[in-house]
Amino acid sequence: MQKSSGSNNQDVKQKNRMLVLKLITVNKGVSRVDIAKMTGLSKMTVGNIVTELIEQGIVTEKNLSDNPFPQNNGNYGRKPIMLTLSPDSPCICGMLIKRELCQIVIGDLSGTILEQINYEFSSLENGDALIDMLMQGFQTLTARIERPILAISIASLGPLNSSDGIILNPPYFYGIENFPITSIIHKITGLPTFLVNDANAGALAEKLYGIGKDIPNFTYLHIMNGIGSGLVLKDSLYEGDTGQSGEIGHTSINFAGPQCACGNKGCLDLYANVDNMRQKVFELSPFYPASPLASVSHPTWYDIVDCANRKDALAIIVIEEFCSYVSYALINTLNLLNIATLIVGYDSSLNGFIIEDIIKNKLSRTLLSANYDDITVIHSKFNGNAPLIGSIAFIADKIFSLSLSLFK
Ligand SMILES: [Zn+2]
Incomplete structure (x- = not known):
């Protein structure tokens, strides 16, 4: 039987919070007034949500004098305070698997890459060798950054069964087949881990942060x-x-x-x-x-x-x-x-x-x-890098749509 789910007050509140957070992150600097206009929420509701997000260390205020592109057209008057992601906000680990290159990044919810490491290779002995490489990158990058990591997203060449986290049988991929990559990485790191087709990740990067917004x-x-x-x-x-x-x-x-x-x-x-x-x-x-x-x-x-x-x-x-x-x-x-x-x-x-x-x-x-x-x-917008940015976008999208929690 088809299931339908209703919304209670708590759900609506959560949905509004994530909508406000999404606008702050994907627009890279908006004011409370801008958000109220974009969402139709009252200024008071937006104000309350922003106060909570600031108290939780996710969002921070930025004075307009710091902004190289003032938006008040030179008019003197009260300058709006811009909102942006906090430099201490939680991060995402993105991984991109290509046939001869793995790229591992740490990025924030706005899709900004903070740290990156690349590994080129011309052969892989087996799936374990792939895991070793990804984990080496993960450990190197997480040692460089003190912010919490929310989840890991692996964008990979296909075909995949992304709902079960399995790399199926990509052609010419060193015989690696039916490889349950997400369960292995989750077991090692303890973090929620997801798998997405590389081009699907690219599409999401364009939708969330790029030209398809x-x-x-x-x-x-x-x-x-x-x-x-x-x-x-x-x-x-x-x-x-x-x-x-x-x-x-x-x-x-x-x-x-x-x-x-x-x-x-x-x-x-x-x-x-x-x-x-x-x-x-x-x-x-x-x-x-x-x-x-x-x-x-x-x-x-x-x-x-x-x-x-x-x-x-x-x-x-x-x-x-x-x-x-x-x-x-x-x-x-x-x-x-x-x-x-x-x-x-x-x-x-x-x-x-x-x-x-x-x-x-x-x-x-x-x-x-x-x-x-x-x-x-x-x-x-990202030339060939949309799938890599998309590995970040895949987790950010889950958080904005409430299918993954921002809080552990
Ligand atoms: Zn074919």
Whole structure:
């Protein structure tokens, strides 16, 4: 039977507290008056909540004279006191697992990274070696910081069963399969520990702290070794039944295509990848001898995007093909869910955004909703770092939505 739950006064009070805290953290400096306007709560209610949060050491006041961007337009009068997270407020440990890199960070509820350590590797003996590396990073960082740690969130390459905290069977991940990572880390640290798909984490970073803050529905597309996507629907991350939502790399763009390790045929990941792009460069370079790519023996993703941004014809052909594959898969998602906004993140801080331009062009010609609505394709606020920031956002979101307590 479907369960419904009502709200008592205590629930409503808690909900308001977390709403006020969320506005203070994600807006990085608002006044009590701003919060009352944004929430519709009375000034007295906001004042009482803020007083409590200050007494608990979570929020602090900041004089406007400290603020380099005064908001009173030069008018003299009573300056509002800005609110911000306390420098002693509790922190979050975020971990990002990629195929050849682990990044471990300590951040606060505002998504600000305070400490970070990276480990590069080219092989892993087994799951225990992965745990050793993550724990070494955790211990190093927690020794540097005296603030309490609320929880650990692990953003990882998939496929995962995030609700059970299990890394299932990521392709080419050193044979690590069905690995119950969250229960092991929880056992060692005693902290609440969660697992989230990396692209889902990226989507949440954009929703909470990034360019998607005011966009209710969007798809976040992350391009790395493989391609992942995360869905934000009605202002919330959509994780599906077991946290496997957004596996766009394993949607088929060719039912007669090659067999994929996932069991499906013609998956996007088999077509839109750097190896295929490199092969295309190799095949076409005799026809484009002036291209800088023609003289590079092993062009990287960065090389190809960089050349395309500088209007190199060979690079543009290769990127065009890549974007065609991605667009075919995207159209399925965007048409199915009637989403008109795409946020794209990839490991490159290059200006130019040619990938966004090409994808937008392709979608504008084929997407159903493009007939009556503009398609918006924007670059991630965090470039390739959205999944890492998202590992922090995943816990912050749980606290703001009351599914995890701020107090032990
Ligand atoms: Zn597949």
